[in-house]
Amino acid sequence: MNTTLPGISLSALYGSFGNLRPAETVPIPDPPMKWIAVRPRFEQFNRDVCLTPSQERDGLTKAGGVIARLNRRYYNDPSKVNTYVLVGSWGKETRVRPPRDIDVYFVLPNEVFYRFEKHLWNRQSAILQEVKDVLNETYPNTYMRGDGQVVMVGFESYNVEVVPVFRLTNGRFWICDTKSGGSYTQADPDAEKSYIETIDHANNSNLRPLIRMVKAWQETCSVPIKSFQLELIAADFLGQSPWRHHDFFWFDWITRDFFAYLYHRANSFIIVPGTQERICLGNEWQTRAESAYWRAAKACDFERDNVVAQAGEEWQKIFGQQIPRTV
Secondary structure, eight states: OOOSOTTOOHHHHHEETTEEOOGGGSOOOOTTTSOTTHHHHHHHHHHHHSOOHHHHHHHHHHHHHHHHHHHHHHHSOTTOSSSEEEEHHHHHTOOOSSOOOEEEEEEOOHHHHHHHTTOSSOHHHHHHHHHHHHHHHHOTTSOEEEETTEEEEEOSSOEEEEEEEEEOTTSOEEEEEOGGGOEEEEEOHHHHHHHHHHHHHHTTTOHHHHHHHHHHHHHHTTOOSOHHHHHHHHHHHHTTOTTTTSOGGGHHHHHHHHHHHHHTTTTOEEEOTTTOOEEEOOSTTHHHHHHHHHHHHHHHHHHHTTOHHHHHHHHHHHHOTTSOSOO
């Protein structure tokens, strides 16, 4: 694997990612003289990439209706609590605009597990099919599919992705996986959420904004990498960034350096908090990370010289229209 960006090395960026120069060794620029657009640009970008209150209410209403239907079927009580967990970006508070899927773990009663243990074939597929059939009674005209680990209920504004699970005594969950004849895999969404929360709080609440921004890049540039992988890579990166304790005035350098860090993570592994599952990142997305880095580096030079509109044009090539061209 090529381990350096063309024409630049990690040491040329700022030492090495394993031994970064401390932030205090870098001269602090004078905000009134240079970089006048960075803070307002990235503050507005952060606002515009977050869901609006009405979008949040709409998403929760859609998910609530799905949960109520399953509660009625499996617990005979549509308002029963503690039967679901919001996971993914909604659980970790990293959701972005425009709206994406809402991921929900629905906790099935233990008796369902024992009932399906009598099946001689793919038990997990049978469970997903039953959950799909239950939801189809309430949403007969809604697009729906059930495969892999998910029953997806498609609405105009959101897809609610329901993962049928069983709660384990260790606080984790068994997920139904229909592949290869069916099996159960463990998940620990509380550990994943806690990890993001810890890194965010330790770094001036900069992690969640960074995650939302790189998700905008993922969407704009059709980057073939999963969102939860980007979240964990962003957490790894920010924990060692020299700029991690600063505010939005430094987000031009933070995002630029993230793309360099991501580039060098090709074919490495991430460790999922809680379960400690090792997942290979592959390299299909590496050329897009390289392109984003060079565009960000160019934008940073324009920002330094207060060439505001040209900087904005470069940022929009990375993040799309949600980051303002001018401020």
